[in-house]
Amino acid sequence: MGSLMPETINNLEPMAPHIEITPRKPLVDECVSLRLLGFAPHTPVTIRAKSFDGCGGQYQSHATFYTNDQGILDLSAEEPISGSYEGVDAMGLVWSRVLSPAEANVADATRMKKPSPVLHSTTQEEVLYFTAEAGGKVVASTTLERLFTAPGVTRRDVRDGGLVGTFFTPANPDPHPGCLVVGGSGGGIPSNTAALLASHGYSTLALAYFSEAHLPKALVNIPLEYFAAALRWMQAQDKVDSEKIAILGRSRGGELALLLGATFPQITAVVGYVPSGVLWGGFGGKVYEETPAAWSYAGCLLGCLCSERSWLVSVSCSFFA
Secondary structure, three states: OOOOOHHHHHHOOOOOOEEEEEOOOOEOOOOOEEEEEOOOOOOEEEEEEEEEOOOOOEEEEEEEEEOOOOOOEEOOOOOOOEEOOOOOOOOHHHHOOEEOOOOOOOOHHHHOOOOOHHHHOOOOEEEEEEEEEEOOEEEEEEEEEEEOOOOOOEEEEEOHHHOOEEEEEOOOOOOEEEEEEEOOOOOOOOHHHHHHHHHOOOEEEEEOOOOOOOOOOOEOOEEHHHHHHHHHHHHOOOOEEEEEEEEEEEOHHHHHHHHHHHHOOOEEEEEEEOOOOOOEEOEOOOHHHHOOEOEEEOOEEOOOEOOOOOEOOOOOOOOOO
């Protein structure tokens, strides 16, 4: 097969500006390659990323770069000249997203009416929208779907013995280390976190403990026995290594993870995201005024810090005495 003649090469149409992202459907904790191709050489280009949360709030980031001699830009090799992050970082546009200025003043209470998609979404994906601007105009765009569930991971609803949760298991049929995943003050089932852990080889139970199905509506007087039952349920599953069970929680769930790790010996590891080192009171509805403790055990309310200045002392008994 003959080679292209010089005049044929000269007649080839130039590549249109476009954004190349690989892989196309990564897990949410997987790095991606983002490159711009087909742009004019040494041209300032601004890339913008945006996504939406479960309340419809828009999160966005941006960065401006110069293309190289070939009109190419590789975010894993170039530092932005300005933008929402500094330094060379292939994932800079992803982690530097913040709530858009137009929505930044919306009250937290308003935004708490719906759960965050990262913790509670049932779609098992996060969609990011990218645009590239040159000369003040958008000249290229694309989307990126980041998955929480890898191919082969299985899920099933759990309603045994009053439990409310979702069980995720890796594709491999062998027993795996287990992890009990609990949410925070938003309530509900933290399915995305559990699905992602299962994608990395853990058998996980995403467990709701209030604001779901028949469970309490408020974070008040939640019995630790409920979580003990969940641990026993996990130990009985064929795909769980009963000697290796961790617990993971975020915020109020982090407080709970520390509490459960200190209470039940079958928990062999604890992961707390922004946890509290003390027990805080419950909240939600009129029931809070009657029993402000968030947790109970063996029929006793557990003492808690109700404010920055006072400890709750009106509990029926002291578990830590």
